[in-house]
Amino acid sequence: MKLISWNIDSLNAGLTGTSTRAKETRTIFKLINALEPDLIAFQETKLRKDPLKKHQEALAELFPGYQYVWRSSVEPARKSYAGTMYLYREGLKPKVTYPEIGAPSTMDQEGRIITLEFPHFFVTEVYTPNSGNGLKRLDDRQVWDDKYREYLAGLAQQKPVMASGDFNCAHEEIDLAHPSNNHHSAGFTDEEREHFTKLLDAGFTDSFRHLYPDKKGVYSWFAQRVLTSKKNNSGWRIDYWLVSNDLADKIQDSKMIDTGARRDHLPIELDIDVQP
Known part of the structure; x- marks a missing residue:
């Protein structure tokens, strides 16, 4: 299977916007479609609620032959915030769930997790809450990390x-x-890093580091507001494909997909020898 995941920073803008950035996003959509993935996970869709007709038409044009499910932020959380979506090939028939994990504040209402269940495995995506300016959300983030780890371990x-x-x-x-x-x-506090270690220790493998344990200078995010961030390769690797340890030997490749001049997140690809 070929699986792709991408924090797109607004599905509405990417599908229907007229800015240079929106056009760059659509170019990457076309690149992703040409790779013929089985599944595509999007984070930070920022849809107000459901995909509008204009979104549906654009998705049908850009990704023919795919079904999609989504989850948007709902009250009491902010609208047009966070949100996730899956596209999966027609013919695949996953069971779709929208879990709540007992997270603090409004995190469970922010549309952050969708899970697809197949006969022999789960595929799940997450948009983890950012600890925020001044780390004002770090305490809640640590509770999130504990709850998410428990959820993922329960699936496994x-x-x-x-x-x-x-x-x-x-x-x-x-x-x-x-x-x-x-x-x-x-994103790089001791607390966040320790929780990520706990997540891996709960039975999961970072697919990229599994294949490339010592590879430097490969990042999945470049600050959009810093014009030279990508040119100078001044990035962070904060997007991951994790797999249960018993799938690690089935990983064929794990990599970033180049987005050209577009800064922010890069799509990440996992090629793995499993059958849906």
Whole structure:
């Protein structure tokens, strides 16, 4: 199977916008479609509720032959915030769930997790809450991390799991360009990194590091507001494909997909020898 995951930072803008960035996003949509993935996971869709007719028409044009399911942020959480979506090939018939994990504040209402169940495994995506400016959400984020780990481990007790998404954490110093400057930055605090270690220790493999344990300078996110971030390869690896340890030997490749001049997140691809 070929699986792709991408934090797209607004599905509405990507599908229907007229800005240069929106056009860049649609170019990448076309690139992803040409790769013929079995599944595509999107995070940070920012849909107000359901896909509108204009979104449905654009999805049908850009991704013919795919079905899709989505989850949007709902009250009391902010609308047009966070959100996730899956596209999967017609003919696949997963059981779809929209789990709540007992997260604090409004995190369970922010549309952050969708899970697809297949006969022999789960595929699930997450948009992990950011700890925020001044780390004001770090305490809640740590509770989230505990609850999410419990959820993922519970799935893995039933059948193997492939989990993707924007985890908003660079796990080790090798996973960002300037670790010494960011030890107190959201996404690279000791607390977030320790929780990511606990997640891996619960029975999961970072597919990219499994194949490329010492590879440096490969990142999945470049600050959109820093014009030179991508040119200077000043990035972070915060997007992951994790797999249950018993699937690790089936990983064929795990990589980033180049987005050209477009900054922010890169799509990440997992090629793995399993059958839906």
